Amino acid sequence: MPRTASRLALSAAAAATLLLGLTGCGSGSSGSSAAAAADAKGTVTVGALSNGAAHQTTLKVPEVAAIRAELPAAVRKRGQLVVGLGFLPAGSPPIGYTGTDQKTLTGSEPDLGRLVAAVFGLKPVLTNATWDNLFIGIDSGKTDVGFSNITDTEQRKQKYDFASYRQDNLGFEVRKDDSWTFTGDYRQLAGKTVAVGSGTNQEKILLEWQARLKAAGKKLTIKYYQEANSTYLALNSHRIDAYFAPNPSVAYHVAKTAGSPQATRSAGTYSGAGASLQGLICATTKKDDGLAKPLADAINYLVTNGQYAKWLAAWNLSDEAVDRSLVNPPGLPLSNS
Structure with a gap:
């Protein structure tokens, strides 16, 4: 989403968190978290540790060799997909926050990162940071992809590539x-x-x-x-x-x-883009790093095979579904970025 909307969404969600007795992300600096559940190979549990914000659902997600082969060789060799999240300091339910164990990242965004990693046959490594440091991580190459409610804008396209996955x-x-x-x-x-x-x-x-x-x-x-x-x-x-x-x-x-x-x-x-354009939330990578197309293909695999719809339903976000993931679709114009 645009920066002003993002900041307010985070603060409003944090206040709602206090009202409803849910602990937010407690650290003040960038950090990593294990997956929300210890999944067996070929399965991903979404909606875990959500404190009632989601319906916990275990999904079968096999590795897809043809899509894995599209990844840059360095990512395949590493065996990990480093997923960047920008939910420090307070968290933003339901998209990204600390779960009921008060240490594990949960939410719709980390769950989608884990689903995509499973399609690639990679281990998901979730890294949480402030909004600004999320992009620094992508810029530096320490983070492969941001799944953090990031809106596609023409201004951001000057530095980043996008694979859409949810309506904004x-x-x-x-x-x-x-x-x-x-x-x-x-x-x-x-x-x-x-x-x-x-x-x-x-x-x-x-x-x-x-x-x-x-x-x-x-x-x-x-x-x-x-x-x-x-x-x-x-x-x-x-x-x-x-x-x-x-x-x-x-x-x-x-x-x-x-x-x-x-x-x-x-x-x-x-x-969020107004009457003339449907705003889109996108997986975000460093421009021309070769990840946008495999990300879109992985998301489209999840769309075609039903895991995508079940992920959205688990988090009560079915009204933000897209028909398919697109690489660098039209974004908010420069005049409204």
Whole structure:
């Protein structure tokens, strides 16, 4: 995602983590973690140690020799795929955070890195760092690929190659008993009061919609709260109608509150790139290092054989599925990167 949205998503998710009693990534520096489960060869367990944010599922993932052969020789010889994650210091459920053992990285992003490594027949080595240091690791060659909710932008393409694997969506979260649904038409927000994070991509979009509605003589009220606790208290007490946030954060909170008096639901999604382009989250590698195509082929193997859909479903992210992985698809233009 863009930097402003990324930072807010991390802070909002961290606040939600405190609210819900989940320990985040505790170290202040880059580090490595074992896989979330000790998998037998040919299997990968996703959703482990998630503290209720995912449905733990064990998937069969055989090595695919033809795809392994596409890898650069140095990576094959090393026998490891070094997966970069940028979730320090606080973690960002459900995409990347510390599991219930308070030491192991879990989340949708590390799980996909492990699935791809299994297709390659390589051992996954998960390295966690701050957002900035994630890219330093890729630049230096110490990290093979970043799986860290990284949005494809034309600006980033000047330094990196991409293999897409998930839609970059924003989401509306409402009370479970609220029947309102957003289908992509901003006019559906007339008369609503919506909370959003300041300085984020979703705020920019919401302000544009507010201006259009005002020009048409209609009102959209925007509210700001310092942290997630206050936002959800406002939602539960009917002081706001909806919360507009990164879709994975919405999916996480919906899963964590299910069955409780504070239960919420997703009321619809919207592309983080706006109406004219579907934003995409991508595996990210150093430009021209030869990894983008094998990564896309590995992801497409998982799509074709069903593991991809089960991975998304385990993390309640099925509404962000892509039909197939593309190498360097159109990204956010330079004017919006």
